[in-house]
Amino acid sequence: MTISKTDPNFKHEVAAEPGGEAIKYCFACGTCTAACPVRAIDERYNPRKIIRMILLGLRDRVLESDFIWLCSTCYSCEERCPQDVSFAEIITAVKNIAAREGKLHPAYVTQLELLKQFGRLYELEEFDNKKRAKMGLAELKTTCDEVGKLLEES
Amino acid sequence: MENKYALFLGCTIPLRGRQYEKSAVEVARLFGAELEPQQDFACCGFPIKSATREGTLLLAARNLAVAEEAGLEVLALCSSCASVLAETAEELAEDDDLRKKVNEKLAKVNRKVERPPRVRHFARWLYEEIGPEAIKEKVVAPLADFRFAVHYGCHYLKPSWAFHDAEDPEAPHSIGELLRATGAEVVEYAEYKKCCGGALLGIDADISLAMAGEKLSRVKAAGSDAVVLVCPFCAVMYDDNQKKIAAHIEQELDLPVLFLPQVLGLALGLSAKDMQLKLAKNKCEKLIAAFAEP
Numbered sequence: 001m002t003i004s005k006t007d008p009n010f011k012h013e014v015a016a017e018p019g020g021e022a023i024k025y026c027f028a029c030g031t032c033t034a035a036c037p038v039r040a041i042d043e044r045y046n047p048r049k050i051i052r053m054i055l056l057g058l059r060d061r062v063l064e065s066d067f068i069w070l071c072s073t074c075y076s077c078e079e080r081c082p083q084d085v086s087f088a089e090i091i092t093a094v095k096n097i098a099a100r101e102g103k104l105h106p107a108y109v110t111q112l113e114l115l116k117q118f119g120r121l122y123e124l125e126e127f128d129n130k131k132r133a134k135m136g137l138a139e140l141k142t143t144c145d146e147v148g149k150l151l152e153e154s
Numbered sequence: 155m156e157n158k159y160a161l162f163l164g165c166t167i168p169l170r171g172r173q174y175e176k177s178a179v180e181v182a183r184l185f186g187a188e189l190e191p192q193q194d195f196a197c198c199g200f201p202i203k204s205a206t207r208e209g210t211l212l213l214a215a216r217n218l219a220v221a222e223e224a225g226l227e228v229l230a231l232c233s234s235c236a237s238v239l240a241e242t243a244e245e246l247a248e249d250d251d252l253r254k255k256v257n258e259k260l261a262k263v264n265r266k267v268e269r270p271p272r273v274r275h276f277a278r279w280l281y282e283e284i285g286p287e288a289i290k291e292k293v294v295a296p297l298a299d300f301r302f303a304v305h306y307g308c309h310y311l312k313p314s315w316a317f318h319d320a321e322d323p324e325a326p327h328s329i330g331e332l333l334r335a336t337g338a339e340v341v342e343y344a345e346y347k348k349c350c351g352g353a354l355l356g357i358d359a360d361i362s363l364a365m366a367g368e369k370l371s372r373v374k375a376a377g378s379d380a381v382v383l384v385c386p387f388c389a390v391m392y393d394d395n396q397k398k399i400a401a402h403i404e405q406e407l408d409l410p411v412l413f414l415p416q417v418l419g420l421a422l423g424l425s426a427k428d429m430q431l432k433l434a435k436n437k438c439e440k441l442i443a444a445f446a447e448p
Contacts, residue, residue, distance in 0.1 A: 074349035075312035119196035
């Protein structure tokens, strides 16, 4: 790794994202990593290391990695951070940046398509409404085009 | 009815968690509350937060606008829906600029948020508004022969700021208290606060199944009749995917999975049919037998 391959602006870019603001307060204590249930299973995912990589400006290596998609969004890191950094929000900011550069994980590409089509992650069919009616549950609309329109706006 | 709430179902429950919906509606009715699904509710926005935080904000705000229009507080059955809607309600109430920006976009679908409604998880509402004591008084079929393990999951408690620190995520107790009100025993097990791993199922199944496997094997070792939870996605993980989890950790699990209001409802005298015990893949045969129609 040479200094020319780093992007010193990356930390400011992350800090400018909603939820990314507090990254500069990190003093690398590693509480996030100790609290992380994913890290306990797979060492590729190391919140403290990811923060250091961002602060060092390793932009491409972070954005092109597989590991940024491994957060289970349990918020244990955020709850335990002594500096209110919220790693859960920081990794979300990083993923949003990756998404804007065309690097969105395919699982989310599919989810976005489903939401645009049905307004929900799963298609609710008339057959499901019949099952619901049988149980005395309210019938529900099977689509919601407002969701697609709002996603076009974002 | 004065005591009416907008019931937020989200994506999973209408198809894969109907036993949760039915039992929650019936339990609430016993205490004089009506939970009414809103036709215009759609996805809460949480699932796409990794792709677009702004998209999440707009979808969550849209749902809040629907509830505000109906003049109703929101009760959510899914923990992730509850957390993202509560977070958004909080942000929109506090930040006038953000609310203005969001409303400019919501105007394109003829929606508007002015005073975001209060949002709570259904189980939080049960604990705060009804409470273990009132439930205990109404129990007609005590579950003294049963031992349950609680899975709190993540977003019922976290991020804690979104829920006004209603419960310490490091020492959760509310669901255990509600279950004990039925006379049942609540078993303790190591790592009971850990995540189900469900969010990673579509990203890295090995991690996801290992996370679930670690917890379920501990529940199994604690010797409980069922794992009781309050989130449909945790249920997709623990119930729908239990076979895969067991295969992944090479261990037999056979752990029944129940939603909190199913257990409460039975103890409170609601019918086993209405509590829909047979809808789970891993049915609690012991409960089914105990409440079989003569």
